[in-house]
Amino acid sequence: MKPGLVSRKRWIVVAVAVWVLLAFGIGAAVLVKTVPGVARLVYGDPPTGQSTECSGVGVTGQPEWIAFETQRGRFGDYEVYVMAPDGSCLTNLTSSWADDVAPAWSPDGRHVAFVSVRDTLSGKLDLESGEIYLLDFDPLTGRAVGEARRMTDSPAADGWPAWSPNGDQIAFHSDRGGDFDIWVMDAAPLEGSPEACDTCGKGGSNPVNLTNHPGDDRFPAWSPDGARIAFASDRDGSYDIWVMDADGSGLVKLTDSPARDRYPIWSPDGTRLTFNTDRDGNQEIYIMDASGNDLVNVTNTPYIEGLADWSPDGMRLVLYSEQKKDKDVYILDLATGQWTNITNSPYSDEYCTWWP
Numbered sequence: 064m065k066p067g068l069v070s071r072k073r074w075i076v077v078a079v080a081v082w083v084l085l086a087f088g089i090g091a092a093v094l095v096k097t098v099p100g101v102a103r104l105v106y107g108d109p110p111t112g113q114s115t116e117c118s119g120v121g122v123t124g125q126p127e128w129i130a131f132e133t134q135r136g137r138f139g140d141y142e143v144y145v146m147a148p149d150g151s152c153l154t155n156l157t158s159s160w161a162d163d164v165a166p167a168w169s170p171d172g173r174h175v176a177f178v179s180v181r182d183t184l185s186g187k188l189d190l191e192s193g194e195i196y197l198l199d200f201d202p203l204t205g206r207a208v209g210e211a212r213r214m215t216d217s218p219a220a221d222g223w224p225a226w227s228p229n230g231d232q233i234a235f236h237s238d239r240g241g242d243f244d245i246w247v248m249d250a251a252p253l254e255g256s257p258e259a260c261d262t263c264g265k266g267g268s269n270p271v272n273l274t275n276h277p278g279d280d281r282f283p284a285w286s287p288d289g290a291r292i293a294f295a296s297d298r299d300g301s302y303d304i305w306v307m308d309a310d311g312s313g314l315v316k317l318t319d320s321p322a323r324d325r326y327p328i329w330s331p332d333g334t335r336l337t338f339n340t341d342r343d344g345n346q347e348i349y350i351m352d353a354s355g356n357d358l359v360n361v362t363n364t365p366y367i368e369g370l371a372d373w374s375p376d377g378m379r380l381v382l383y384s385e386q387k388k389d390k391d392v393y394i395l396d397l398a399t400g401q402w403t404n405i406t407n408s409p410y411s412d413e414y415c416t417w418w419p
């Protein structure tokens with residue numbers, strides 16, 4: 064065989080190989096970009112027994128959903144999941160490679176605000192500063208609609224979103240002022256494409272610092288009538304629960320304990336609050352009335368309990384507890400004291416919130 068022929072054949076083999084590689088590479092990239100199912104497999108969630116027909120109907124006969132953060136992402140990252148109050152219809156709402164945490168329902172159930180570090184290098188919340196994102200949700204199917212879009216753009220840590228009852232604003236905590244304070248920003252525009260939401264504004268639309276105090280002010284919760292915002296602050300030396308009018312005036316201290324009192328959440332009728340405290344040696348959920356009286360330890364376990372949100376009828380709490388090897392989400396019936404583990408998973412299931 065002439066040397067020239069061999070080199071030409073080699074050239075043809077190399078050219079064909081390069082073409083095949085390019086074709087498959089581009090094809091695969093297009094598939095991943097354009098086919099939602101493929102994207103889910105690539106970035107994806109482990110099998111969860113998702114149902115295709117889920118109404119999420121609770122005891123009220125109306126749709127009810129519980130959103131929570133869980134460390135069951137493919138890369139050991141946190142995702143925001145949603146489930147019906149009996150633990151069925153489990154669905155991954157975020158499916159990102161990075162940590163997605165702290166979900167908050169809009170009052171109409173059509174949006175979930177959450178905290179993510181998906182636009183950072185490490186994707187780990189303990190290494191990066193969180194931003195607040197917004198995802199549309201369909202309460203009739205229990206599924207996310209479209210892609211998440213970013214609401215804040217600050218080098219500071221923005222977290223713990225909480226909606227105003229009229230859906231117009233989101234309260235959050237941020238250290239963008241140098242230390243942690245309670246801020247509010249506009250929630251709108253809620254509709255439109257991700258491109259349209261770039262006009263949401265860098266740093267959120269109309270951010271206002273409500274506390275503006277050198278103390279550590281965190282974990283806002285808006286009262287159901289919209290008039291007040293509860294939060295935790297260490298301005299008197301240890302974390303206590305405080306409440307202020309929604310414009311930042313009228314500050315009142317509700318608890319006074321050398322322990323850490325944090326994570327206040329209002330009952331649906333606004334007459335009571337749950338909060339987390341370690342005043343009894345380990346973390347428990349307490350309920351008090353809205354003026355800070357009649358404190359009751361409703362968990363009273365030797366285990367760690369996290370924040371507790373209320374069922375729509377105010378008769379039960381959804382909370383996370385470390386009663387088993389890892390954290391799970393439980394329903395606690397306030398009348399009977401009965402606990403029901405609704406995640407029962409080997410993953411860390413935390414930060415749960417009940418809609419409506």
Ligand SMILES: [Ca+2]
Nearest residue numbers: 141159161163
């Ligand atoms: Ca994630």
Ligand SMILES: [Ca+2]
Nearest residue numbers: 243276277278
């Ligand atoms: Ca502060």
Ligand SMILES: [Ca+2]
Nearest residue numbers: 346347364366
């Ligand atoms: Ca406990």
Ligand SMILES: [Ca+2]
Nearest residue numbers: 390408410412
């Ligand atoms: Ca678990």
